[in-house]
Amino acid sequence: MPLPTQMAQQLSKRILVIDGAMATQIQAAGLEEADYRGARFADASGALTGCNDLLCLTRPDLIKGIHRSYLEAGADIIGTNTFNATPVSMDDYGLGHLVEEINREAAQLARGVADEFSTADPTRPRFVAGSIGPTRATLSLSPDVNDPGYRSNTFQEIAAGYYQQIEGLVDGGVDLLLAETVFDTLTLKSCLWAIAEYAERHGQAPPLMISVTITDRSGRTLSGQTLEAFWVSIQHARGLASVGINCALGPREMRSYVEELSGLAPLPLTCYPNAGLPNEFGEYDETPTQMADVLGDFARQGWLNMVGGCCGTTPDHIQSIARAVHGLPSRNVDAVTPEPLARFSGLEPLTLRPDSNFTMVGERTNVTGSRRFARLIKSEDHEAAVEVARQQVEGGANIIDVNLDEGLLDSEAEMLTFLNRIAAEPDIAAVPVMVDSSNFAVIESGLRCLQGKGIVNSISLKEGEDAFRQQARIVRRYGAAVVVMAFDEHGQAVDIDGRLQIYDRAYRILVDELGFSPEDLIFDPNILTVATGMEEHDPYARDYIESLKQLKQRFPRVKLSGGVSNISFSFRGNDVVREAMHSAFLYHAIQAGMDMGIVNAGQIVVYEDIDAELLEHVEDVLLARRTDATERLLNLAERFRSQEGTQRGGLDDTWREEPLSQRIEFALLHGRTDFIDQDMEEALGVYDGPLKIIEGPLMDGMNVVGDLFGAGKMFLPQVVKSARVMKQAVAYLEPLMEQARREAAERGDAGRRKQIVMATVKGDVHDIGKNIVAVVLRCNGFDVTDLGVMVSADRILDAAREVDADIIGLSGLITPSLDEMVHAAGEMDRQQFDIPLLIGGATTSRRHTAVKISPAYSHSTVHVSDASRAPGVVSQLLSEDAADFIEANQEEQQRARIAFEGGQQERDLLSYAEACERRHRAVFDEGRFHTPDFVGVRATSPGLEELAELIDWGPFFHVWELRGSYSALLESDDAKGAQARELFADAKQLLEQIIAEGWLHAEGRYGFFPANSTGDDVIIWSDESRQREWDRYCFLRQQRRKRQPDAAMLCLADYVAGEQSAIEDYVGAFALTAGLGCQQHVDRLEADHDDYRAILLKALADRFAEAFAEHLHRQVRRQWGFGAEEGDLSLEKLLQGEYRSIRPAPGYPACPNHQDKRQLFASLDAEQTGISLTETCAMMPAASVCGLYFQHPEARYFAVGPIGADQVEDFAQRRGSDLSDAEQALSPNLSYDPKKVAIPEGV
Known part of the structure; x- marks a missing residue:
């Protein structure tokens, strides 16, 4: 139901202001029991103090005065003094029989005052909202912890009480009904039922405003729903005219939830927070100016239609808020167009x-x-x-x-x-x-x-x-x-x-x-x-x-x-x-x-x-x-019928004869955990408490590890093993640590190690590199709080405040993570952080950090290319000479930005039309094309022992920063070769255990689909009649001018027979994982403080996934009819791709749009494998691969590279998406800055 006409007209012009807290003003009046009783209830049994709703009958002057004060302060909407005026609450005072009367009188009081102001200024009408509180009943939760099925009230009882309240409010003349401070959606549903019942009996009910309460930073209601789940639950409400958030949180804490709801609801949005969070005395400290500053920013972000205050706010708060939003446009509700799903x-x-x-x-x-x-x-x-x-x-x-x-x-x-x-x-x-x-x-x-x-x-x-x-x-x-x-x-x-x-x-x-x-x-x-x-x-x-x-x-x-x-x-x-x-x-x-x-x-x-x-x-x-x-x-x-449905040995231990400190150092250097508990017990008798052991021999040993690593005399796998020993030692000492910390604090010599907070950003699930960096930093004496994967900016910054972080580190692997890093940097700036920000991960680069991330944050932002560089960078950032390092980094980033801007202007791109003219003219002879053995989708689940034969070990060693050909590494006589051989032996041992004990499970789905190209799109047909289009992939074409004047501008669609061709072409697709079961074993290893084997396991899962991709591609080529031509290729030739057919993956150079994964997953019903997509299209488990198969003999891998605004606009039209969405999806490939005027592409 739309809002009242006058109200809708006002909202089209400006943001409307809601009043502030009623109870705060009542408390400020210093009332006594006699005020609540008045003459009418002088002889009532039981105390009435605190029954604020009753004051509508006994102190109407006070309530009218509060309404007047808010209207004078600039409020457009005032709420009736009926927050608790339901039988459930009023029965506590023996006044349940007065519910209708109290609500009617309250509405009439507010109506009278509002009309006074509307009459005085007809250009600015004032409105009355009938306040409907959540009651003290919780229909979703049991009030008895011993009986989870018990409820103190029934749905029907609460609905009947709400009906009485609604009758009184409507009779009293409210413009709107306001169900506010909702903490239990089921209790709200009983209110919605009562409103629908009223409308059915009387023909209509006033428009309804709903305002939910998010109780803490978990982003959930008290009854456990997320904000989106809440919105889905209440969209059906009869007469629903607006939705919003109030109470529980201050405006700063409410920010992310207001932003989220603004993107969800195609209705006017309300926001009226508390005056901050209550202090230890239950009072609210946020000043009118502080509150208005934050809410004014919300308005400038385009999130608000109506704004006001809740607990702790006063007319002064409302006056400041009204001034802050004056002249700012109301949120564009029409811009929110949810898909019909x-x-x-x-x-x-x-x-x-x-x-x-x-x-x-x-x-x-x-x-x-x-x-x-x-x-x-x-x-x-x-x-x-x-x-x-x-x-x-x-x-x-x-x-x-x-x-x-x-x-x-x-x-x-x-x-x-x-x-x-x-x-x-x-x-x-x-x-x-x-x-x-x-x-x-x-x-x-x-x-x-x-x-x-x-x-x-x-x-x-x-x-x-x-x-x-x-x-x-x-x-x-x-x-x-x-x-x-x-x-x-x-x-x-x-x-x-x-x-x-x-x-x-x-x-x-x-x-x-x-x-x-x-x-x-x-x-x-x-x-x-x-x-x-x-x-x-x-x-x-x-x-x-x-x-x-x-x-x-x-x-x-x-x-x-x-x-x-x-x-x-x-x-x-x-x-x-x-x-x-x-x-x-x-x-x-x-x-x-x-x-x-x-x-x-x-x-x-x-x-x-x-x-x-x-x-x-x-x-x-x-x-x-x-x-x-x-x-x-x-x-x-x-x-x-009878079947059912589905330690090291042989090492020289002479080091055990050395003194204790040297034994500890040896264990750390060589990754030996077998005696560490025994040595820690002995150390407790030698050193003055567990802190001295950590600060003494353990840190001395780790310093040696750090020095050797920095000098290139130790390698990453060894460092991770050292960290495993350190963690196990600390875990042994932990029960004694707290008392030691307290005693040290009392002496004033507790000290403080530098704190680093690290996380893989929201939407991304890849963390091997981040975990390694965390281990290396811990080995160098830093305390690292690792928040894991899929972590929102708010959570990262909350954790940074909690531990008083000295540095924040962000990691990501997929390209959408780059945008999330920019967002996180912007949030750091907005929340006035001043600590360094580290950026790392496979998809990150020095240039992107300089051009996109660094400008979003006013303080130091540093790109770290690999784990070995992290300790040096961190040490420099936290040293006395940090200013010199920061200045040099900022100068380097400024040069990178200037070079990028110049490169944009000088970048020699063909127009998209010319690039299309210079498409690759592939030969499509019928004899070169094959029909696959089947059309449709199949599942496959090969054994790990079969996949192990196809593992490419090169990338495995790269994870551990051992570069070069892995065969050459293993044959090398130097220290690096010795470390590579030891790592390889450990990997082989764990690989055998994984296979023997079934730690991992591989699942995949693949299929063949009739397909033809049209322009730069590939059409997937619903069946082999090729009459009905089932899906369509929109690919990108190269635009960067090449040195050879006649060189083709490539696009994947070039390798698929055209729609008008007589060739019956096909495209294949696959999605697979070898990561099923991985996380539970990683969790167990990490709980045992064995980071080394945990990282080793993740790296091996990735190798199994890539081997699975190679195995399945070989099978697909045979089922497509041309695999037999290649014979039995050696592993080396397989890994070098010396065969017909390619398998480009969404998010990679030839097919950079990660969103293509959603289509691919739908066509394969890929989630049957156990793989799911995050909101930014990262695959979970991380050890997963997906892609498309092309059969054309000329098909090869290539990089799309930079593209111009003309192609992006065409791409958006082809996909039927907004231009801004297309630009965000393709941001790594854009040759222009979408925030600036697009540079004309070289026509």
Whole structure:
């Protein structure tokens, strides 16, 4: 619902100002008990002090005076004094019966004062918002820690109380309803229900403003939701006119959340924070000027439509805020255009994008489908029942289906109890819930327990259109999505036409009549059991799959689902056959358009792993390929019925005879941990406490390590081993450390080592290099706080403040990380840090640091190229002579910027049109092209021992900064060669352990797709008829002028036959990982203080992934029909690419757009491998590779290089994206600065 007309008009011109705190002003009045009682309540039992809402009846003069003071200060909107005026709160004072009266009187008081000001200045109308607080009830949380399923109030009770409040507020004349300080979304939902009820009875309700409270820097509400999950949960609210954030935090702490919500919500945004965080006395210290400065900056950033103050703010605060935003434009709401996507939520949001993986709905929390779960529910073993839900989530379920329909159960009560219990488990509550029942009363009981946006399973036309409409309206009022079954008045649809007819009716009613978004609909066309022995059942699976294709074409925005286990009921008790049926069915159904399914997430076998004979028989049944398919599968099934579903030795120890300090130094230098605990125990009897041991022999030994490393006499692998010894020694001493620290502090000689905070930036998961740098710095006497991967700028800076950091270090591997580093540098500047910033990682460079990152931060920014240089750089930055080093670095960066600017102007680029004219004219003879063995997608999971034979060891040694040919390294007689041999031996030993003990698991998916090029795009066709475009890759073309005047300007599309060509060309794609299982072993090794083997393991996982890529490419060439031509290539020739075909990867020089990974993942359903993409398209696990295959014999790798604004504009048009988004995605390749006028490209 839009805001009131006058208010909307004002918002189009300026930012509106909300008033400040009511309670702060009441407290300042110094009231006594008599003020609260007045004459009317003089004889009331119990104290009334603190019942501020009652003052609307007993001290209306005071409340009107507060309203007037805020309007005089510049407020446009005043809130009624009704924050606690609901029965839940007023019953504490015995005044619950006065709720409607208090709200009505409060609204009339505010209305009267607002109208006075509006009359005095008609050009500036004032508005009244009816304040609706969160009550003290928590419907999502139990008030009893011993009973997580208990709630002190029901949803219906809270909704009924809110209804009374709303009636009073509307009767009193409010312009708006303001549900504020929301900390529990389910309690808010009860308020939304009451508002919808009021509107239904009275024809309409005032527009609604919602303001949520983020309780701390975790970015979550008190009940655990993220901001995005909250927004998804409340978008359905009737009459929703604005959304915002208030209370709990001061404006500075609120910054990132306001920015986030501004990008999420296509509605006016409100922000009214507290006057800072409360001090130790519960008071608020932020001055009006301080608060106004921050909120003024928010306004200049374009984040605000309405702004004001909450706890601790006064008319002085509001006056300063009003001045700060005066003349600044209101946020452009129309600029926020969310994609029409299916969105659900638990504590976390779940968004189903076009490139999303198949969505798993866990089926085991269903009493009709799981005998174990049914037994646990019946025996009231709720704790074990909750574990069933947890196992589903851990097994990969994106949503959990909960069904408690059983004849002997009180299903309504059981649904409420179970959902309340899992709400107390953050790992389970993170995912959305599908409330499943054939009894709509049970469904409604479940919906009253969900703070997130859940899914109803299900409704249908079985009882006619009127009943269908009634149930659908209720579902929509709760804000849930809905599954619609293929039933109507005539029963269950079993054929294609019957399904289409039912869904045509359902869609018309739900979307056209009732206003459902198509994205909130899930059609379940009924998966029916096959192989029953009844001939009429034989086509059920085939017809379901064909129905999916037609439904997806007819209703492209609706999701398609089904209960997968239904297909195999005929084979209950034979898990092998059932799992094969489920996986084969899903394989075909997903290709046909199935988006989600109710499955046992932990029991899906890999399609490629199904026994070939069994798969043939299963698919004969599913696809109805033979009349005797059922009988053949029954005979074969008997064969599967009994099967189940799926220290150093020999070293010279004479060093142990040396004195203690020398033994410690030896252990550090040689990475020996076998005696370190024993030596630390002995040291405790020699040195004066654990700190003296650390500051003495341990640091003496590490200093020797640092000196030798700096002199090139020790190598990185040795240093990491030394750090492992140091960490284990410190861990042994740690229990005694705290007391020693306290004693040293009392003596005033505790000292302080320099603090460095390091992190891999948000969106990036690569950390081997960062971990090595951290180890090297620790070895050189620095304290390093390593925050890990995917770390936001806010978290980095918070940690830096917490430890009083001397330096911050940022790392990243993928190109989008560069933008995040610029953002982090800008945040350091905005938050007035003055410590050095270090930049490192494979994608970083001195030039980029100088040109992009350094200008964002007013203080020193230094690029560090490798780990060996880090200690020297850090030491110089923290030395007495730091100013000289910083000045020299800044001068070098200034020269780099000047050179870059000059290079931009002098850069000799062809126009994009001319570059296209000079495209590579590849020869497309039909005889040179091959048709692959199959079209579509397959899974593959080779053994590690097979991959180990293809490992390229060169990059492994580069990780450890041992450069050169690895064979030459191993043969070298110098110290570097000796270190390389020792490292290689350690790697081989760990590699054998990885294979023998199954530490890592490799999974991949690959496929072939009909394709043709058009211009610089490659079209992927939906099938071999090549009539319907399924996807499109938009590639880039070289523009930099080459020395040879006739040299071609290359683009990957040049290697694919044109759309008008007679050649039937294909493109391949792959995504693979060898990192599954890696992190748990890394965590274990790090917990054992074994950084060396942890880094070694990550490096080997990367090598396995690259070997997997080589292995799969060889297999693909053979399946494409030309691999046999190459014979048995040696490993050396394989690694040098001496074969036909290339496999460029998104984010690399020939294909620099990381966003292409999203299309690639969607085409392969790549998340089935266990790989996922971060928001910046980094792959998790890090040991993962993806790319495209091109078969043209002339195809070769190349670098796109710098491109001009003309190509970027064309690229954005081709992809249908904003120019700014395209420029951000391609920023490393831009030949111009998007913030400046684009330099005309050489035409």
